[in-house]
Amino acid sequence: MTETRKSELPLEARLAAARERANPQADPRAVAGNAFAQGTRLALELVAGILVGAALGYFLDRWLGTLPWLSILGFLLGLVAGFMNLMRAVNREAAKISEAELAALPRVDDHDDEESMF
Amino acid sequence: MAGPLEQFDIKPIYPIEVAGYDVSFTNASAWMIAVLVAIWVFMFFGMRKAELVPGRWQSAVEGLHEFVVGMVDENIGPKGRAYVPFIFSLFIFILVANIAGLLPYAFTVTSHLAVTFAFAAFIFVLCILIGIAKHGLSWFSFFLPPGTPWYLMPLIIPIEIISFLSRPITLSVRLFANMTAGHILLKIFAGFVISLGLAGGIWAAVGVLPFAMNVALYALELIVAVVQAYVFALLTTVYLNDSINLEH
Numbered sequence: 001m002t003e004t005r006k007s008e009l010p011l012e013a014r015l016a017a018a019r020e021r022a023n024p025q026a027d028p029r030a031v032a033g034n035a036f037a038q039g040t041r042l043a044l045e046l047v048a049g050i051l052v053g054a055a056l057g058y059f060l061d062r063w064l065g066t067l068p069w070l071s072i073l074g075f076l077l078g079l080v081a082g083f084m085n086l087m088r089a090v091n092r093e094a095a096k097i098s099e100a101e102l103a104a105l106p107r108v109d110d111h112d113d114e115e116s117m118f
Numbered sequence: 119m120a121g122p123l124e125q126f127d128i129k130p131i132y133p134i135e136v137a138g139y140d141v142s143f144t145n146a147s148a149w150m151i152a153v154l155v156a157i158w159v160f161m162f163f164g165m166r167k168a169e170l171v172p173g174r175w176q177s178a179v180e181g182l183h184e185f186v187v188g189m190v191d192e193n194i195g196p197k198g199r200a201y202v203p204f205i206f207s208l209f210i211f212i213l214v215a216n217i218a219g220l221l222p223y224a225f226t227v228t229s230h231l232a233v234t235f236a237f238a239a240f241i242f243v244l245c246i247l248i249g250i251a252k253h254g255l256s257w258f259s260f261f262l263p264p265g266t267p268w269y270l271m272p273l274i275i276p277i278e279i280i281s282f283l284s285r286p287i288t289l290s291v292r293l294f295a296n297m298t299a300g301h302i303l304l305k306i307f308a309g310f311v312i313s314l315g316l317a318g319g320i321w322a323a324v325g326v327l328p329f330a331m332n333v334a335l336y337a338l339e340l341i342v343a344v345v346q347a348y349v350f351a352l353l354t355t356v357y358l359n360d361s362i363n364l365e366h
Binding site for chain 2: 032034036037040041044045048049051052053056074077078080081082084085092
């Protein structure tokens with residue numbers, strides 16, 4: 001038992017080192033910048049949906065002379081559309097993260113010139 | 119000392135008027151041309167003697183291109199190859215304009231909503247035209263997610279249309295807001311350094327704090343400049359994908 005464990009340990013260590021080499025840790029500053037960009041992006045999705053919905057409702061109101069009913073309807077629909085945009089954006093990110101997790105699995109170093117530019 | 123918003127002023131360099139419209143050659147135009155020249159120099163001299171084993175400069179050009187091709191392949195698939203030149207031009211222009219804006223005395227082209235919204239509106243119209251050209255009128259089924267029950271259609275279709283119309287707004291405001299906010303912050307902290315330094319004595323020593331803050335902000339702004347160019351190009355590919363491969 002102890003024999004196999006001893007031989008397993010260096011393998012684990014080597015695997016970890018290989019993983020580290022294949023997928024180096026991201027720079028924390030880059031991670032913070034990315035998170036900041038994400039945050040402003042998601043906040044904007046919600047606001048833009050509401051603005052577009054309300055503006056659309058308002059112009060329809062002015063055209064049809066039904067102020068304020070279509071504005072209110074447009075505002076509410078815009079709110080829903082904003083949340084839907086938000087949900088889609090988050091889902092897209094979530095899909096990317098699970099892809100990144102898949103990519104984080106140990107893999108063989110790629111020595112192909114075409115692919116390893118950066 | 120200049121106010122924090124003065125850096126965004128558009129000043130005419132050579133006044134031109136066409137049919138009553140002011141189309142002067144401004145500092146914004148000058149910086150756009152400077153950005154284009156910088157891109158041209160980078161691309162042309164990088165690829166002038168294209169070698170099988172690339173040197174450093176050629177590697178940089180090719181790496182940037184590979185990066186955009188990878189992004190397009192990942193988001194659009196094989197049909198997206200035709201759009202690589204467009205996405206690449208968009209990405210490199212915004213990237214270089216963002217970074218050039220960080221130079222001292224520079225004018226940040228992308229800190230103007232007029233510029234970013236012109237890009238976003240063009241992409242918006244392009245998405246509609248490509249969608250109709252590729253799928254005909256069936257492209258409008260884009261506004262109706264498959265599997266929607268009939269009684270929800272009057273609700274879902276307006277929501278989808280609003281969601282689609284909000285795309286150019288989010289796309290343009292994101293870039294504009296990020297660049298403007300960052301540059302205002304830089305200017306305000308730089309202003310603190312000057313006024314504390316002029317106050318003299320112990321205050322001049324305190325001035326080291328906003329100076330350190332400015333150095334840190336500069337690093338952040340450099341990341342923001344790259345990330346925002348990337349996000350803009352990425353979302354353009356995502357939107358184009360919706361028009362090219364009609365799916366949800």
